[in-house]
Amino acid sequence: MTCDHFPERAAETTTISIVIPAHNEAENLPVLLDELCNVLGSFGRLEIVCVDDGSTDNTFAVLFEMAQQNDRIKYVRLSRNFGHQAALRAGLSYSTGDCVISMDADMQHPVRLVPQMVEKWRDGYDVVLTLRSESDDLPYLKRLTSRLFYYLINALSDVHIDPGSADFRLLDRKVVEVINSLSEADFFLRGIIPWVGFKSCKLDYVPDRRRFGDTKYSLRKMISFAVSGVVSNSIQPLRLATILSAVISGMAGLYTLYALHIYFVYGRVVPGWASVVVAASFIGGLQLLVLGVVGEYIGRILKESRKRPGFVVSATNMEPGSKK
Numbered sequence: 001m002t003c004d005h006f007p008e009r010a011a012e013t014t015t016i017s018i019v020i021p022a023h024n025e026a027e028n029l030p031v032l033l034d035e036l037c038n039v040l041g042s043f044g045r046l047e048i049v050c051v052d053d054g055s056t057d058n059t060f061a062v063l064f065e066m067a068q069q070n071d072r073i074k075y076v077r078l079s080r081n082f083g084h085q086a087a088l089r090a091g092l093s094y095s096t097g098d099c100v101i102s103m104d105a106d107m108q109h110p111v112r113l114v115p116q117m118v119e120k121w122r123d124g125y126d127v128v129l130t131l132r133s134e135s136d137d138l139p140y141l142k143r144l145t146s147r148l149f150y151y152l153i154n155a156l157s158d159v160h161i162d163p164g165s166a167d168f169r170l171l172d173r174k175v176v177e178v179i180n181s182l183s184e185a186d187f188f189l190r191g192i193i194p195w196v197g198f199k200s201c202k203l204d205y206v207p208d209r210r211r212f213g214d215t216k217y218s219l220r221k222m223i224s225f226a227v228s229g230v231v232s233n234s235i236q237p238l239r240l241a242t243i244l245s246a247v248i249s250g251m252a253g254l255y256t257l258y259a260l261h262i263y264f265v266y267g268r269v270v271p272g273w274a275s276v277v278v279a280a281s282f283i284g285g286l287q288l289l290v291l292g293v294v295g296e297y298i299g300r301i302l303k304e305s306r307k308r309p310g311f312v313v314s315a316t317n318m319e320p321g322s323k324k
Contacts, residue, residue: 022087029062036114050075053083054082075317082312098172117203127200130203132206
């Protein structure tokens with residue numbers, strides 16, 4: 001993919017941070033961390049920040065042991081499972097690098113692409129995004145739900161998110177500082193990145209196979225993630241609810257005028273109680289839908305008003321955002 005060029009960043013004076021959220025990834029982490037250290041050993045100073053998102057397996061024990069053997073490996077242990085986005089936020093807040101690369105611990109984000117991302121950053125890009133290409137062995141249902149997710153979020157959101165976007169990206173330090181300054185409780189990084197702007201470049205990749213374990217994203221989590229993505233980035237659902245209410249109210253008004261016309265002109269009542277019941281049920285269902293949409297926003301207002309932190313750290317071997 002062709003990208004314009006900007007003033008280069010010196011390799012010898014930079015620190016590269018890798019942020020890896022991990023939930024029950026004890027088997028994948030040793031392989032991933034060894035591969036990162038080998039591939040990026042010549043790319044200046046390296047800092048790998050692994051965030052244990054309330055794992056119930058040996059993940060933290062693995063991280064603790066590897067951190068004792070390699071001072072480039074850092075750990076941040078959350079007090080419970082706060083979710084992928086919260087773990088990402090924790091990693092960004094503790095990272096110290098001049099650029100920060102976020103990637104998953106399941107080995108599906110290819111390490112071989114990281115040097116290209118760093119080179120694009122050294123060419124002057126503040127954000128290097130990656131777009132996932134659909135492999136032939138991807139289940140049809142997964143492809144369908146992914147396409148539907150991006151279609152809905154782009155139709156209803158105020159920002160555009162490229163189909164295939166993932167939390168595999170590089171951010172310059174100034175972009176990370178802007179993100180860390182945001183205090184919102186609902187943290188949807190894929191929507192925040194296009195909102196903050198900055199010079200960006202995109203790289204395509206084909207995901208690798210997961211080495212060990214199963215995906216942590218259940219259908220319930222995916223639906224919650226999609227709802228959070230829309231509601232946290234747009235008020236379009238509220239506007240749509242208002243439009244639907246206006247349309248249905250208008251139709252009800254026209255039906256009332258029609259009934260009055262029939263009664264006064266022809267002197268009879270309009271037959272068809274079944275249709276009235278169906279219409280009343282439809283309008284009642286629509287009202288509940290509108291109330292549900294409004295409730296989503298009110299719930300998020302409540303969360304924002306509490307001003308609780310997005311995550312709680314129980315153990316770490318580093319200071320938040322401290323420069324070395």
